[in-house]
Amino acid sequence: MTAIATFALVALDCPDHFGLARFYSAITGWELDREPPDGPSPDDPDADWVQLRAPGGGATIAFQHVPDHRPPQWPGTEHPQQAHLDFDVPDLDAAEERLLAIGARKHEFQPGTTFRVYLDPAGHPFCLVQT
Structure with missing residues (x-):
């Protein structure tokens, strides 16, 4: 079968995208693609997003800032995990x-x-x- 697309990343919603990126960086050894700005960045379209750099440029993990993030509750279905x-x-x-x-x-x-x-x-x- 011919592929339609190439898998690039999985993105996790979270209240602290740089903090969670550092957590997964410690697990994988992958580096953040950028450091957080020193202050608010209203002109930065990527202000709510950070990715880890996977060695060799393969699929990676991204983190998206969601201020009202509600974590999943596992096991259970009231707030399902959706992915892991x-x-x-x-x-x-x-x-x-x-x-x-x-x-x-x-x-x-x-x-x-x-x-x-x-x-x-x-x-x-x-x-x-x-x-």
Whole structure:
């Protein structure tokens, strides 16, 4: 089948787009595509947006500022997660220790043994998957 398009990124809504970008930068080692401005930037059309630079220019993660963001509630359907990210790791315990140190929260509901569910600082669920 011939592709219609090439996947470029996944974007997460959040109340602090630069803060959440730094959180995922600490997980992936990818750099932010720009630093936050020193003050308000009413003339900057990208003021509400920041991306991580993926090595080799592949698909990446973007973060969009949404002042009234309501985090998803997982599990459940009142405020569904809508999407989540998975990260492969060789050692769940070692990776968990590092995640908690940078601000992740381990979700109280853990449905499996080969993966673990966490919440990022904006409340988005994501998983570590043992490889």
